[in-house]
Amino acid sequence: EDQVTQSPEALRLQEGESSSLNCSYTVSGLRGLFWYRQDPGKGPEFLFTLYSAGEEKEKERLKATLTKKESFLHITAPKPEDSATYLCAVWGSSASKIIFGSGTRLSIRP
């Protein structure tokens, strides 16, 4: 059965303090791993899609990386506006649908 686990559940950082969020997955035949950002009271907003181990993608202060077992979302010198819940999702060849993790709630203090 395909599974997605995100850690930590919550992370509080000082502005400028870099860190990483983890997404561990168990899936048969990864077709895609996705990162979304969700602000309170809003729907998720697409950030990245990764397809194969070794792939990396960047957007402003965010960088997503992928291995065969996990993905990391690295945030460099975060700002308070980066505060949000970050969701990871996977789609595998054995699953008929996309599966989301429970998210990491990131809080950046000024």
Added chain:
Amino acid sequence: DAGVIQSPRHEVTEMGQEVTLRCKPISGHNSLFWYRQTMMRGLELLIYFNNNVPIDDSGMPEDRFSAKMPNASFSTLKIQPSEPRDSAVYFCASTLAGGQAYNQPQHFGDGTRLSIL
């Protein structure tokens, strides 16, 4: 550009009542998804339409739930009869997919917060 539009934003109703949630996808998108989000279960895919046809409804929890897409610009998710455990935030998302819709970035609406008393 208008994003995905959902209505109502909030719905409070009593157990046993029929609930209808509405979604207008982004113009030109051909795939539409309905999700449910709760603290306990996170974000779960309920049903996926492609070109107005239901492709995967394996996430629909039970027969009380039904979804329709009569045309490319409108979809509904109906719960009848509603139960307290249906309380959640329901999201609609759309994308333009040539083949594998799950691999395309999904554009989400801001959701309907449903409370069943």
